Amino acid sequence: MRITDPLIKASHASRRKKNYSHILAVARDVVAEHGINASMRDIARRAEVGLATLLRHFPTREALFEALLCTNLDALTQRADELETSDSPDEALISWFQEWLAFAQSYRGVVAMMAAAHTNPNSALYASCAAVHSASARLLLRAQAEGAARPDMNGDDLFALMTALGWAVDQPSFAPRADHLFRIITGAILANPSTGSASAALDRQN
Numbered sequence: 344m345r346i347t348d349p350l351i352k353a354s355h356a357s358r359r360k361k362n363y364s365h366i367l368a369v370a371r372d373v374v375a376e377h378g379i380n381a382s383m384r385d386i387a388r389r390a391e392v393g394l395a396t397l398l399r400h401f402p403t404r405e406a407l408f409e410a411l412l413c414t415n416l417d418a419l420t421q422r423a424d425e426l427e428t429s430d431s432p433d434e435a436l437i438s439w440f441q442e443w444l445a446f447a448q449s450y451r452g453v454v455a456m457m458a459a460a461h462t463n464p465n466s467a468l469y470a471s472c473a474a475v476h477s478a479s480a481r482l483l484l485r486a487q488a489e490g491a492a493r494p495d496m497n498g499d500d501l502f503a504l505m506t507a508l509g510w511a512v513d514q515p516s517f518a519p520r521a522d523h524l525f526r527i528i529t530g531a532i533l534a535n536p537s538t539g540s541a542s543a544a545l546d547r548q549n
Contacts, residue, residue, distance in 0.1 A: 362392065366386070366397060367411065373385060377451075379408065405466050408456060419442055436483065436491070436492060439482050443508075444508060448513075456468065457471075457472050476499075479502060480501065492534055508528055
C-alpha cells in the first residue's frame with residue numbers, strides 16, 4: 344500500500360487536472376456563444392461531467408471567469424508595465440485604452456461583471472480588477488505629470504470610463520460606433536487631444 348498510494352494520488356491529480364482543462368475549454372466555447380449568462384448546467388452537460396464536478400473546480404461563476412480571463416488580464420497588466428516606459432505618456436494612455444477596448448469586446452458581459460467585482464474583496468475577480476485599476480491609474484498619473492492628461496481625474500474616474508466604454512460596445516446598438524466612442528472618451532481624457540503626438544496616436548487607433 345505504501346508503494347501504490349503515491350501512484351494513486353498521482354493518478355487522481357492527473358485526472359483532476361485533465362478534467363479542469365477540459366471543463367475550461369468547454370466553458371470557453373459556451374461563454375463565447377452565450378456571454379456571462381451561460382448556464383453552469385449547460386457547461387457541465389457539454390463537458391460531460393456532473394454539475395457537482397464542475398462546482399468542485401469552479402464554485403462560483405466568478406471563479407470560472409477568473410480562470411477563463413486570467414491569461415487575458417495578466418497580458419493586459421503586463422502591457423501597461425511595458426507602456427510605462429514609453430517616451431510619450433499620452434500615446435501610452437491611448438494604447439492602453441485601446442487594449443482594454445479589445446479585451447472588453449472578447450467576452451460579452453464580462454465588463455459588467457468586473458465592475459461589480461471591483462469593490463467586492465470576496466469576489467474571485469477582485470484581484471484581477473485591482474491589478475487593471477492600478478495599471479490604468481499609473482498610466483494616468485504619468486500622463487498627468489507630463490501635462491498630457493486632464494488633472495481633475497483619478498484612477499477611479501479612469502476605470503469608470505473604461506467600464507462605461509466596455510459596457511457600451513457590448514450593446515448591439517452601440518457596437519458599430521465603438522471606434523467613435525473610443526475617440527470621444529480618450530479625447531476627453533487627454534489635455535490637448537487635437538495637437539502633437541496625442542492627435543497622431545488617436546489617428547493610428549483607427
